[in-house]
Amino acid sequence: MGRPTQVKPARSGGNRRDFFKHSGSAAVAIAATPLLPLTGQAAVALNALFQHGVASGDPLSDRVILWTRVSPTNGRSAQVVDYVVARDPAFTQIAASGRVKTNIERDFTVKIDVARLEPNTTYYYRFAVDGSQSPVGRTKTLPVGATPSLRMAVVSCSNFAYGYFNAYRRIAERGDLDMVVHLGDYIYEYGSGQYGNVRACEPATEIVTLADYRARHAQYKRDPDSQEMHRQHPLVAIWDDHETANNAWKDGAENHQPGTEGTWPARVAAALQAYYEWMPVRVPDTANPQRNNRSFAIGNLVDLIMLEQRLSGRSEQLGTNIGHPSGYFVQSGAYADPTRQLLGADQETWLFNKLRGSTAKWKLLGQGVMFAHLKVQGAPLSAGGGVFLNSDQWDGYQPARDRVYEVLKGGNGQAPVNNVVVLTGDIHSAWAADLTQDPNNPNLATGGYDKASGQGSRAVEFVGTSISSPGVNDPSGAVANSLKPANPHLKYIDLHRRGYMLIDANASRCVCEFWNVDTVASLSNVQTFAAAFEVLDGTNRLAPSVQTPGRANPPPLAP
Template sequence: MGRPSQLPPARPGPHRRDFFKRSGAAAVAMAAVGPLLPGAAEAAKGEFQHGVASGDPLSDRVILWTRVTLTKPRERFAVNYTVALDPAMTQVVRSGTTRTDVGQDCTVKIDVDGLQPGTTYYYAFSVGKSVSPIGRTRTLPVGTVDQLRMAVVSCSNFAYGYFNAYRRIAERADLDLVVHLGDYLYEYGSGQYGSLRACEPAHEIVSLEDYRQRHAQYKRDADAQEMHRQHPMVAIWDDHETANDAYNAGAQNHTPGTEGEWPARVAAALQAYFEWMPVRMVSKKDPRKDNRRFLFGDLVDLTMLEERLGARSQQLPATIDSPLGKVFVQAGPFTDPTRTLLGDAQEKWLIKGLRNSPARWKLLGQGVMFAQLKAQGAPNSAGGGAFLNSDQWDGYQPARDRIYAAIKGSDGGAPIGNLLVLTGDIHSSWVAELTQDPNNADVTTGGYNPATGQGALAVEFVGTSVTSPGVNDPQGSTAAYLKSQNPHFKYIDLNQRGYMLLDINRDRVVTEYWHLDTVTSISSAQHMSSAWQVRNGVVQVTTASQTPARPSAPAPAP
């Protein structure tokens, strides 16, 4: 998503004593775990300044991550790891030694296997006398599963504010995992897109060292560290992990003449990404592949899509003037069926996976809004109206129609039920019933009834950003206008930052929108703005109440 033309002035940050308060838990953990880990040879001396993290859990394994900050460069050195069933690290189930070096930026990533399903584990690393904080993670369950609770985040721009949302998520001990839908970091330099916190390096990142340095800055953030320490993460990238409005062959924010060739920049960005993120690489031969599936027994099938670097066609420009800015209509090149977001192979993989899934609920984690977003609504028979954003699925309507055909079963296969789309990217909160023709009230001709949900095929929950700015709409007038032209949207909040909380059982999915009072200073204040639910077998979203915390949650990492 692009940056605004005007940036707000910087505001004063927290006093340094606040930082020490927030870093105290990590220091205590480092001291506590030291005697519990096996000693290592003095191959290197270092500190774990970037914390620990886990991700991509399966039923028998999980990725564990850390990074060693060396006092002086070494070629290759040993790092010990320990996995236990208890926070005191006395019930050890796995331990071992791996090696890292400056060639992988001294990062450590271990795919620890031989674990039990649906189990909480605690882990730590050591190098010489230096010991990491203790982390907590959890494997996926198998068989019959009754409940899943997870947080969903996106768009965490360091320059635009403090990651208070991450801290609030870390405090929820009853979560099974965190899903990050992209824009984990931003490529801009200091003051280019946010000026509250300075960027490292200060310029726009282009080279491998640039991307590594930016990842390192994000991983030093106390709130990010605490979220990673307490919960496993499943993440995909969107555009800013490389450059704004990225597509297969380039990006809006990439200039080949001065910034090198696009494939070289992508290679640098992805090398740093896979070094610094607790994610499992899909293909060493093709690092641009990032689509993955996670099965939570018979309850949830979570499919994560890659929509930027693998196959996306270049975005077409919106050229029609309107009071809301440039818009476009579904005509000319916008109707070209060869234009794609996913590419043929991923599209077929997605449809096959959804159709054959054994899970009750199918969750689709992806980067850009699937629902139509119109500046002026009209039925498809009258052209469909004027669309606002060609970077999202609206700019690739024939490709979206193929997904709709699969959901309906009109492509010759079985229909796909209980599908929920989870989306990030646009720094605001939205709830939509997904339909191909939302402005057509005649359900018999493929239309949609917004009062009953009849004609809807799935539901989409779009989460706001962790810090990145939304639309200045304090009175809600812009949101109200958008709802008048887009009757499939049941909830729109354009102002607030935060995260989504999903509570899923066999009968319903409840999505809660948790918003923060501010991101311009450190704050613990949050509130639930809205909650929505979908019932099993019913393609309609209705309001809901806040869900209770899971009783007897596993102990947090100390």
């Protein structure tokens, strides 16, 4: 029996994820598949004291965050929790142990920054309360020095209401991953039936208060597929908008109404308190929780630079240029204002210093919204640049994007920055792009781009589809193909399927594999390899690739 095709959000107003409707696309059709029983550790939510599983995240070379949540019993307001970390799943080689307290003020969540660990080492961990043990988790520290490879999954947009997290389960089964990177929209703020109706939300209404956000995080952490992904791999995560409210910017959001939902600062404070309680991440700046940008050195191979693009510096999104016959926008007027920010001045400076100062082979930027141009009408910059689709992504902040390109190109005494790979979520579809300032100008001598060779590209971008959030009903690829003439830099477009990206990097190339699940309407164990693209060291442009081999003899998964 099929599911309803689409349930619109209750709130009115524009949503960037609806922009494909201008192409005449219909809603996503979801086909049901048989329910699969849960067995073994897949049923970890049945543990009465550890209903929300275990997780780890923000690994460094000598430490990692361990997380769990204790479900309170007997009316207690505080609880003592023991933890142990071992080098083997049987816990015969203990590396660290200790005792911590949690309480009602932090919603009984437990977060421990376990230090003095060895680099590039897989560890197993568990918690205990009153003699009851949690499920066993598995994590890994980062390497130092010479590092031959990095292998990680990249995900975004996990909407509980819109379907099942089958992609999380497939990622959990991959024993050779170093980490999972989540690029935002880990939760969604809407209530039941407002944006998906495959599964009911808790609470049933839109979340606004601290209690609401805590309850929604708790529901997501009870999902068995999410639990298994967290249990097997460390997570590096940033937020996008739905961790607070749709189309957020530093002083508000499309889906926030002060008259009925209180002040925006109060809502942000509630959302971020719950986020930091319930996610296995460090707080980069306790004095300013909205600053979430941070970086991770993966030996000499990769600097993973994670950006915050919603709450700390973003200027308000502009509406479309209603005078244009398409209803989209062009790069003039307020769109050309160089004072408008996406990252904010402080984070922008931080990013530029990170890029220029990096000695790693690859610079991977983990961020929320699409960096590549996305146009309905193409034109070179000398003719205005064309007509754009989505003012919430970097297209709506072109002067800010141009400043990034100036860093990549070098000049004014600065060397060019090569081997930059942008990793993006948000848009519920999969894309691979060469990154060039002027993709519709074929003249390389004037800063243009050669579609055939890729010359003129300064970096590359891989955009991952969603875990479960809806894309475009485009099984034939007709809508995707309609976008290609105006966007010669886009080498791969899949608007239809759900899944994840797998990144495999070594000293000579960085490969992105696109993997799809067959459905999110019900539990399923089916996944398919869709396509792969790579960027070779020093080329800054994409080429077709093939599926990469998994690592031999990875450490055992957590039992």
